[in-house]
Amino acid sequence: MEILTAQQLSFSYPEEDRDSLHELSFTVEEGEFVVLLGPSGGGKTTLLRHLKRELAPVGKVSGMIAYKGRPLSDLPAELAAGEIGMVFQNPDAQIVMDTVWHELAFSMENMGYPPAVMRSRLAEIAGLFGLEPLLYRPIHELSGGQKQLLNLASVLLLQPKLLLLDEPTSQLDPVAAREFIQTLHRLNEELSVTVIISEHRLEEVLPLADRVLLLEEGELRFQGTPRDFVRQAGKEPDSTHRAYLPTASRLFLALQPDAGSAPMESIPLTVREGKRWLHSLDGIAAGKDTNAASGGDGSAVHTSRTLAGTAEGFRAHEDPASPLSPAGASRTVPAPSNELLLGCREVTFRYTKDGVEVLKKLSLSLYRGELLAIMGGNGAGKSTLLHVMNGLLKPQRGRVTLGKGITSGFLAQNPLLYFSYDTVQEELKQMAEYAGLPGERAEREISRLLEIFQLENLLLSHPHDISGGQQQKLALAMVMLLSPDILLLDEPTKGLDPGAKERLAALLGDLRSRGVSIVLVTHDVEFAARYASRCAMLFDGGITSEGAPAEFFSSNYFYTTVVNRMVRDLLPQALTIEDVMKTWPVFASRS
Structure with a gap:
């Protein structure tokens, strides 16, 4: 049975020349798990907001959306609010109360549920999500990931039939993200909740999907099964869809x-x-089970040659000598120097006099030209550490020392904190003036950042009307205009599509080549493994381990890359596809 139908759905924001959604037609069956893919600004959030009637944006709309055969606009308010739930991209935008249990009870109180029903459902959901220890905590003490789990729990208390999620794992650590997605899978499998999720972290969600919808420039470019999507990408070697x-x-x-x-x-x-699959290739290349695998015709040698040739072709495609390619950037980045720019020595911090110690005698050093990635679970204190390093919070004990004349710039998790004006253009212009950049130089820097982050077509848009990924890029561009010696970034890849991540990496590589040091707090293991010069783990208030990516990630179980989990038995320190491609031809031709 079709739970959702869209017919020729088009939408454009006020004073926009192009459609943000253009003639979309698709159906979603009850109980399906659907994944929305596409670049930032491609229309994913706009589509999800149209499916949640109360959040539909203002603008010109045509076409029709039906829920269980009825026009969405005709649904009774109580039915629409209860049966269609949505988890936002920015967790702070969805929270309205002061404590966790007040927030959990809020939606049920609005729906008029009896107290007994409210208590029963709250106990069940709090147990499912492990929220009991947080029930009486103030919201402002929660990490971004904890807030996102709270939002999902609040929505599920109404027992929706259709669940819409906009980048729900963007602020979750790898372990929490996996648990979050498995919870969605259980809801989908055991309760037949229909799930439509927009997500850039695809390792866990795509294998669970019944269907994939690819949105680019507001148009539906693909719909089909995940394996259909892979096979189509395989037919187009230069496809950006890979x-x-x-x-x-x-x-x-x-x-x-x-x-x-x-x-x-x-x-x-x-x-x-x-x-x-990899072990089967390894067996063929090593001459194992040759008769069974290759028919006894000596095709193991042919296989190894094919692998070597394919590797060269892959590297030519994935590693172009482009100024914006990550590999092109990394080749120009010198090794970090021994010049200490910032040091934390036995730093201890708590938010209240009698509160728990978030940081406990933490010591950490940052050297010129390095990219230090700090990882750890939700609530470990990563964002707090950045605030302390930037001087926004003062430690109760210990010291943070900054080199003479060294300046720092800080990008917080929530990009909306940086916006004060009505257009993207005005935000950048005012930041350039604040940074003291002269007219011509300001124009050059703004133009360069607009091109890198692909914001040229959004100059006249209001910062609150663009997508979450575009907001992230705009806030980062504003911080870049300050030309800091140290760049402190809190989840900068949150909400970014793969192409935007590569352009960000190239920009960070360019900054490092100029001697800028970067501290990156992130849950994006793949990004850290590929681009960081050093990684550190924050746990129990201190740095428990640190080192170069190959050593740091290859010894971890969850905090490691997908590639490393796949090939660890064959290539123990391979972290990326590029690592495998550089090694595999030699490895495979050993026969």
Whole structure:
């Protein structure tokens, strides 16, 4: 049975020349798990807001959306509010109360549920999400990830039939993100809750999907199963769609010259499927089970040659000598120097006099030209540490020392904190003036950042009307205009599509080549493994481990890359597809 139908749905924001959604037609069956893909600004958030009637944006709309065969606009208010739930991209935008239990009770009180029903549901959901220890905590003491879990719990208390999620895992650590997505999977499988999720972290969600919808420039460019999507990308070697595939699928396309016509069941989506496939290739290349695997005709040698040739082709495609390519940027980045720019020595911090110590005798050093990635679970104190390093919070004990004449710039998790004017253009202009940039230089810097972050077409847009990923890019561009010696970034890849991440990496590489030091708090393991010069783990208020990415990630179980989990038995320190491609031809041709 169709739970949702869109027919020729088009929408444009006021005073916009182009449609943000253009003639979209699709159906969603009851109980389906649907994943929305596409670049930032492609229309994903706009579409989700149209599916949640109360959040539909103002503008010119045509076409029709139906829920269970009835026009969405005709649904009774109570039915629409209860049966269609949504979790926002920015968790702070959804929270209205002061404590966790007040927030959980708020939606049920508005729906007029009896107290007994409210208590029963609250106990069930609090247990499911492990919220009991947080029930009486003030909201402002929660981390971004904890707030997102609270938002999902609040929505589920109404027992919706259709659940809409806009980048829900963007602020969750790898373990919490996996648990969050598995919870969605359980709701989908066991309760037949229909799920439509917009997500850039695709390793966990794409294998669970019944169907994929790809939105680009407001148009529906693809709809089909995940394996259909992989196979279509395999037929187009230069397709930008490959960046949206799970790592197992991208490695499959890299090593399989005929991936575009491969049997559907052979296409790996998960780590488990990827490991099985890689071990089968390893067996062929090593001459194991030659008669069974290659018919006894000596094709193991042919396989290794094919793998080597495919590797060269893949590197040529994935590693272009472009000024904006991540590899192009990394080649120009010198090794960090021994010049100490910032040091934390036995820093201890708590928010209240009698509160818990968030940071406990923490010591950390930052050197010129390095990119230090700080990782850790939700609530570990990562954002607090950035605030202390930037001088926004003062430690109760210990010291933070800054080199003479060294300046720092800070990007917080919530980009909306940086916006005060009515247009993107005005935000950048005012920040350039604040930074003291002269007219011509300000124009050059703004133009350069607009091109890098692809914001040229949004100059006259209100910052609150653009997508979450675009807001993140705008806030980062504003901080860049300050030309700091130290750049402190709190989840800068949150909400960014794969192409935007690569452009960000190239920009960070350029800054490092100029001697700028970068501290990156992130849950994006793949980004940190590929671009950081040093990684550190924050746990129990202190730095428990740190080191170069190869050593840091290869010894972890969850805090490591998908590639490392797949190939650890064969290539223990390989973290990225590029690492595998550089090593695999030699490894595979050992026979």
